[in-house]
Amino acid sequence: MTRFAPHSAAQVRQAPLPGQPVSPAEWAAAGQALAAGRLTLLGLWGEPQAVRLALLDASRHRIGLLRLEAGETFPSIARLHPPAQRLERKIADLFGLAATDSPDPRPWLDHGHWPHRHPLGHPQPPAAAAAPYAFLPSEGESLHQVPVGPVHAGIIEPGHFRFTAQGETVVRLEERLGYTHKGIEGLLLGAPLARGAALAGRSSGDSAVAYQWAFAQAAEAALGLAPPPRALHLRAIAAEMERLANHLGDIGAICNDAAFAMMLAQCAVLRESCLRATATAFGHRFGRDLIAPGGTTRDLAPEGAAALRAATAEIAARLPRLIALYDGTASLQDRTVGTGRLAPELAHQFGAGGFVGRASGRDFDTRRDLPYAPYDRLSFRVPLRQDGDVNARIWIRFAEAEQSLALLAELLDTLPEGPIAAPLPALEAPREGLGLTEGFRGDILVHLTLAPDGSIARGHFRDPSWFQWPLLEAVIEGNIIADFPLCNKSFNCSYSGHDL
Numbered sequence: 122m123t124r125f126a127p128h129s130a131a132q133v134r135q136a137p138l139p140g141q142p143v144s145p146a147e148w149a150a151a152g153q154a155l156a157a158g159r160l161t162l163l164g165l166w167g168e169p170q171a172v173r174l175a176l177l178d179a180s181r182h183r184i185g186l187l188r189l190e191a192g193e194t195f196p197s198i199a200r201l202h203p204p205a206q207r208l209e210r211k212i213a214d215l216f217g218l219a220a221t222d223s224p225d226p227r228p229w230l231d232h233g234h235w236p237h238r239h240p241l242g243h244p245q246p247p248a249a250a251a252a253p254y255a256f257l258p259s260e261g262e263s264l265h266q267v268p269v270g271p272v273h274a275g276i277i278e279p280g281h282f283r284f285t286a287q288g289e290t291v292v293r294l295e296e297r298l299g300y301t302h303k304g305i306e307g308l309l310l311g312a313p314l315a316r317g318a319a320l321a322g323r324s325s326g327d328s329a330v331a332y333q334w335a336f337a338q339a340a341e342a343a344l345g346l347a348p349p350p351r352a353l354h355l356r357a358i359a360a361e362m363e364r365l366a367n368h369l370g371d372i373g374a375i376c377n378d379a380a381f382a383m384m385l386a387q388c389a390v391l392r393e394s395c396l397r398a399t400a401t402a403f404g405h406r407f408g409r410d411l412i413a414p415g416g417t418t419r420d421l422a423p424e425g426a427a428a429l430r431a432a433t434a435e436i437a438a439r440l441p442r443l444i445a446l447y448d449g450t451a452s453l454q455d456r457t458v459g460t461g462r463l464a465p466e467l468a469h470q471f472g473a474g475g476f477v478g479r480a481s482g483r484d485f486d487t488r489r490d491l492p493y494a495p496y497d498r499l500s501f502r503v504p505l506r507q508d509g510d511v512n513a514r515i516w517i518r519f520a521e522a523e524q525s526l527a528l529l530a531e532l533l534d535t536l537p538e539g540p541i542a543a544p545l546p547a548l549e550a551p552r553e554g555l556g557l558t559e560g561f562r563g564d565i566l567v568h569l570t571l572a573p574d575g576s577i578a579r580g581h582f583r584d585p586s587w588f589q590w591p592l593l594e595a596v597i598e599g600n601i602i603a604d605f606p607l608c609n610k611s612f613n614c615s616y617s618g619h620d621l
Contacts, residue, residue: 127176127183130491137343137552140173140188145196148189151176152201160185161472162204163557164566164583167191167212169242173581174198175555175566177472182490186555186568197223204471204588211621215306216242227255230299230620241307259285259293267602271300278616282605289601294594301620309580314340314545317577318413321567324582325618326407330356330363331560332582332618333412335567338493338556340414343571344546351539352416353494358429358532359399359408360558365436365525366395367561368476368518371613375515376447378606379456387443391436398432401425416542426533437526444519457512461596461608465507471592474563474585476517477612481509487559501528511611521561548573562586562615584618 128138143151151174154160163184164175172195174187189195197220199206209220210229217239219226233251237244264285271279279300285293305324309317321336322329334356341348348356373388396406402425403411411417447453463473468481478485486503488496504520506513548571556567563585570579593612597605 127178127181127185129183130493133184133491133555133557134338134342134493135347136345138186138555139553140186143187143189145189148172148174148187148198149196149201151187152196152198152205155198155202155205158469161469162198162202162588163472163564164568164581165198165205165208165212166568166581166583167216167218167242168579169216172212172218173568175568175583179485179490184491184555184557191218193217194219194221197221200224202470204591207591208587214238215240217245218242230302232299240304241310254297256283256295256297257293261287261292263287264292271297280616284602284605286602289603291597291600291602291605294597294605296590296594298590298616299620301617303617303621305621306579306581309577311572312577312580314414314571314575314577317569317580319410321582322409322412324621325584325615327367328363328560328562328565328584328615328618330359330408330412331558331565332567333408333410334360335556335558335565335582336569337412337414338558339554339567339569340556340571341554342556343552343554343569344414344548346415346543346546348416348543349540350495350537351420352541352543354532354536355403355417355421355541356412357495357499358421358529358536359403359411360560361525361529361532362395362399362402362429363408364561365433365522365529366392366399368522368525369395369436371610372443372447372515372518372522374613375457375511375607375610376453378610379453381450381453384443384447384453387439387446391439394432394435398428401428413542415545416540418542420541421536426536429529429533433526433529436522440519440522440526447515447519454512456604456607457515457611458510460511460604461600461611463509463592463596465509467592467595468509471588473588473592475559475561475589476514476521476563477585477589477592478563479504480506480513480517482507485564487557487564491557493558495532499528499531511607514611545575548575551578560585562589562613582618582621584615586614586616586619589614590619 161177163177176185200222214231267284269282271281281297283295321332369388369392373385376384400406463481465482468478468483501524552571566583568581572578
């Protein structure tokens with residue numbers, strides 16, 4: 122077994138977290154522990170001459186960070202633990218570090234159109250012509266393929282889905298992503314913290330608050346800095362409003378994909394109330410540029426508390442009727458119950474976060490299990506189901522919306538007075554920090570290495586969608602093609618947050 126020295130949540134969030142150097146054998150042993158289910162994969166990313174592995178010991182609520190020096194190759198974790206597969210392909214694309222004995226060495230983010238290959242490692246000229254992407258073969262009688270995307274109908278991010286079907290029944294779905302790659306890790310290099318916080322808030326627009334908070338946590342851990350209590354409360358208020366707005370929007374959109382537009386219309390009204398109240402309270406509908414290392418950039422506007430209370434009161438009054446409408450519509454239940462079931466063992470193996478994991482029995486929420494202020498002083502319930510279908514993912518959203526309403530009432534009632542930001546201390550040496558917050562999709566991870574001048578020497582963001590997109594391929598098997606929109610929307614993975 123590797124010399125795995127995990128840290129408590131308090132240690133991770135309050136102090137620098139340097140990566141623990143390991144040997145190739147110890148790195149491989151960590152892969153074996155992941156394969157055995159003793160540890161959960163939190164993140165896997167590269168540097169020009171090293172690879173990093175973030176691990177969760179869920180039974181002890183502790184986190185470890187391993188660092189392996191790498192020349193051109195490193196031992197594959199994916200050959201033992203499939204959730205690491207796409208992360209290793211990303212490392213190869215960005216840094217040119219190849220995983221030895223990888224089960225899938227195909228490119229992932231690099232579609233052959235970048236001006237350089239391996240742009241963050243040792244840049245090389247691109248190939249003369251990009252080879253066609255080799256989708257995995259399927260064998261059997263009467264099979265046909267249906268390509269969908271990357272351009273879709275409506276306002277939606279680009280992604281390609283290759284269905285292999287027998288009649289209407291899906292035999293295999295294979296995704297190809299990377300179309301919204303923005304080069305965020307490259308943009309972070311040498312950037313001041315303010316620029317890094319802005320990039321974090323723009324990585325996945327529907328999770329601006331959660332990303333900014335994870336970024337701030339990583340910077341504050343590296344700096345050994347504690348934000349003021351009022352700032353932490355303001356962050357949580359914005360985060361719960363973000364969670365509430367997204368869950369309401371998703372519930373309506375899923376029902377709309379089952380041709381029940383009434384629910385979409387009702388949920389859209391309530392989502393808009395959330396966004397308008399957030400704009401009144403914090404100056405931006407999505408809370409963008411609200412959170413920065415050290416605290417928040419804006420205080421609650423004078424009319425902000427009243428706007429938040431009015432919006433949440435309206436939602437609390439109307440939500441029970443929407444729940445009854447969903448539960449009492451047989452034609453809607455016919456489309457959602459039993460559709461796109463995610464087996465609990467897969468949810469646990471992939472460390473699926475948020476409503477995807479909790480609808481399939483994975484009882485994990487960063488706010489509770491790796492607590493950070495002010496959630497460590499708040500009382501809330503993490504909903505859990507075992508059925509794992511589209512219906513279960515809707516019910517988890519309903520339950521989380523109810524919990525967010527209760528949390529918002531408590532946060533507004535207990536909002537402390539005082540400053541909203543603490544000054545950033547000077548550094549004398551490079552420092553590393555890890556941030557981990559609970560976005561509406563699940564846990565968001567940010568790792569930062571700060572230079573002595575306070576700029577970002579290296580940064581990495583990991584969206585929960587990295588571990589959810591592969592599971593969407595699994596849940597659609599055996600379902601009909603017409604149910605894919607329901608399955609897809611019930612996951613609502615981020616393209617932009619995944620593609621970096």
